[in-house]
Structure formats: structure tokens, C-alpha cells
Amino acid sequence: MLLPLLTAWADSWEGLREAAQGITSIEARFVQKKTLPMLTRPLLSEGRFSYQAPDRLRWEYDRPVRSVLIVNGRDVKRYRKERDGWREETGAALSVMQTVMEEILHWQQGRFDANPHFQATLETGSKPKVTLTPKDPAWRKMLRRIELTLSRKQSGVMQSVRVVEDERSFTQIEFGQVAVNRPLPAARFRDIE
Amino acid sequence: MKAFGATFLLGLALLAVGGCAALPPLTPLDPSQKPTVLSGCREPFLKEKYRLVHVLTATLPGGSESAAIGVLVADPGPRRFQTVIMTLEGWVLFDATVGEALVVNRAVPPFDGRAFVEALVEDIRLAMFPPEGEPIAWGRGEGGAAVCRFARPDGTHMDVLRTGEDAAEVRLYGTGQGLRKRVRIGSWSGSGPAGTLEIESRTWPSYALYLRLLEQERLETEKTLP
Numbered sequence: 084m085l086l087p088l089l090t091a092w093a094d095s096w097e098g099l100r101e102a103a104q105g106i107t108s109i110e111a112r113f114v115q116k117k118t119l120p121m122l123t124r125p126l127l128s129e130g131r132f133s134y135q136a137p138d139r140l141r142w143e144y145d146r147p148v149r150s151v152l153i154v155n156g157r158d159v160k161r162y163r164k165e166r167d168g169w170r171e172e173t174g175a176a177l178s179v180m181q182t183v184m185e186e187i188l189h190w191q192q193g194r195f196d197a198n199p200h201f202q203a204t205l206e207t208g209s210k211p212k213v214t215l216t217p218k219d220p221a222w223r224k225m226l227r228r229i230e231l232t233l234s235r236k237q238s239g240v241m242q243s244v245r246v247v248e249d250e251r252s253f254t255q256i257e258f259g260q261v262a263v264n265r266p267l268p269a270a271r272f273r274d275i276e
Numbered sequence: 277m278k279a280f281g282a283t284f285l286l287g288l289a290l291l292a293v294g295g296c297a298a299l300p301p302l303t304p305l306d307p308s309q310k311p312t313v314l315s316g317c318r319e320p321f322l323k324e325k326y327r328l329v330h331v332l333t334a335t336l337p338g339g340s341e342s343a344a345i346g347v348l349v350a351d352p353g354p355r356r357f358q359t360v361i362m363t364l365e366g367w368v369l370f371d372a373t374v375g376e377a378l379v380v381n382r383a384v385p386p387f388d389g390r391a392f393v394e395a396l397v398e399d400i401r402l403a404m405f406p407p408e409g410e411p412i413a414w415g416r417g418e419g420g421a422a423v424c425r426f427a428r429p430d431g432t433h434m435d436v437l438r439t440g441e442d443a444a445e446v447r448l449y450g451t452g453q454g455l456r457k458r459v460r461i462g463s464w465s466g467s468g469p470a471g472t473l474e475i476e477s478r479t480w481p482s483y484a485l486y487l488r489l490l491e492q493e494r495l496e497t498e499k500t501l502p
Binding site: 115117119121122123126128142144147148150163165170171172173177180183224225246248252254 | 327329331333340341342343345347349358360362363364365366367368382384490491493
């Protein structure tokens, strides 16, 4: 009886928004594979992801570099582990990531059409997918599209993200060990460790 | 009028002296040591084409810091390289190919500025490629290190210091002979690339880069067509 309900969530924008409203928290592990023409094999990164509705995120890498990016409302902070302890980052790359993290928050809230710079399309079927394509040609030079593959098994959950810069340069992030709606400590979105 | 002219010239001379620094003195060594010293000065640099992946930390004026991943394919023969700098999340900030010409394939602001590109190209050349030509001087320098001094076509000078068994330092002196950049090359083994690089730029905007090698792969050097 539950199966049709689960498979239906990703068949419409309304279904996606409703499913997102039922999500209070998500925890997952992820593997990130960066593919570039100048790399013979993808560059692998691994880490953990936590989300607390409506606007808290923790994006943490275990390797190759230990780093933690924490979004708490409009406050974005990033820390990096050095030999002598954790160091806060304040450079230009952080402002790029601030924009990216805002976008991820929109996705978690089911608001795939929230960014006016992107055209969102929904592909239903056995592998439901949201594709975000930049509207501005200047953006398209930097980013062809973002593909968000949705889970058929877990309502409101993303299975993978693929950021396509061009056909030979892309980032694939696969989520695993996903836990939904478990209570998360507030410290996870405040403290580094 | 003559007195004014002499004073003006003296002032100009004093200004010129004040604006310049002298290159550090080198103590002559036994000429029989020349081949060893010269080959030692070429050791810290790439000898073959490599693909390198670094984690790099940049410290900018005001103390702001950020980390990124750098991918570099560098061929010391033709002195060509391609480099990509991306955030830890994989967002490419900068992508350029440098050979006879510089081609910027992608640059996200503020990494699209001319000063950034020129500094990056110079840093990679200093850290990866051995100096061109023969040294104009060699000897013992600061701290007893063996030093090779190269004159560059643009009027700048470059010193390569062997500071340890697997450690070296490259110093770039400007046309006024003041120290512009310092590259510390460390932890290399045999003919492989350095495990760490520390780059310090003293000209405005000053910055420091620390690179730690994550991955390395030796590549076939491109064959030049007859």
C-alpha cells in the first residue's frame, strides 16, 4: 500500500514540495567524484551531510582534506583542519560556496524553481530527475546543467547530484546511508567537532 | 645653475641607490665542485611530465585564508602546463593552459584578474621548471647553502639554494634586486616531484601559498613533430 505513495512523490512539482515539507532532518554519507579531461581517474572525496529544516546545513569532508562547512540561517562558516588545529576560512571561494549552499537549501525545501537564473525541468519515471539549466548564456559557459536524481525508495530524498560544467568536466555526488527525520543535536550546526 | 644640476643628479643617484637592493653575496667555491653544485640546483624541479594534484592553502593580505584543490599537468621540456583550481566541493574557479601563449579556459571572479593570472603563471614556473640557461654565478650563500644564480631576460634574477638533502629554495629578485618571491621546495624523493611547496610573494598584493601533494602520476612527454 505504501509503495504507490512513495513512487508518486517524485512525479510532480507539487509532490516534491509536499515530500520536502515532511522532512525535518536528513543525515547521509556522500562520495564525490570530480571528473576532468586532465585527470585519468576521478578525484575522490568523501564526507557527511546533515540537514535540519528549514535552513541549517553541515557539509563535511573527511578526505582528502578535512573541512566543515556550516550554514545556520544566513550565517555561513567554513573550517579546515591543519596540523595545528582547525582554521576558519574567509577567502573568495567561501562566497562562491555561500551561493551553492543557498541553492542546496532550496532543493532540500523542494523549491527547485526558486532560483530565477535556472530553468527547472522534471523527468518522471523509474529514475526521476530534476534538471536545472542556466537561463543566461554567460552562465551556460560556466555550467551546462545540474541534475538531481531523486530516490524512489525514500520520499523527499536525493540519491545523487551531478554538476555538469561541460560533457567532460563534471562532479558526481552519490549519497548513501541516508537517515531521515532523526533528531539532530543543535551543536552539529554550530560546533566544528 | 650648475650647482642645481649637480644637486639634482646627486638626488637622483641617491634615490636610485635607495630604490635598489644588492643581490646577496656568494662566496666562491672550489671550481671542481661546479658540476655537483649545478646539478644540485636542477634537482628540485620536474624532470619529466607529471600530473599533480595538490591541496593548496592561500593566505591573502589581511590574513584571510582559503583552501582549494589544484590539478597541474606540467611538462618541463617545452615548459608547458595546464592548471585547474577548484573548491574542495569541485567547483572550478580557474582553468588555464600555458605554453607559448596563455589561454584562460575558465575563470570565475575574482580569479579572472590579470594580476592573479600573471602571478599564478610565475609561481608555477618558479616552483616546477628549472631555470633556463647557465647560471651567471654560483657559490656558497646564506646559511652555507650552495647557490646558483641565473639572470633572466626581463632583468630579474633567480637564485636556487640547496638548503637541505630534500629541500631547496628559489628566490626571485626584481629588477631593483629586491626579493620579490620565495619558493620553498621540500620533501621530494629521487626524481619525483616535491611533497610540499611554500610560495611567498612580497610585492603588493602580498600572499602566501602552501601546497601539499595529494597525487602524482608520471606522463609520457609529448613528442615534437619533425
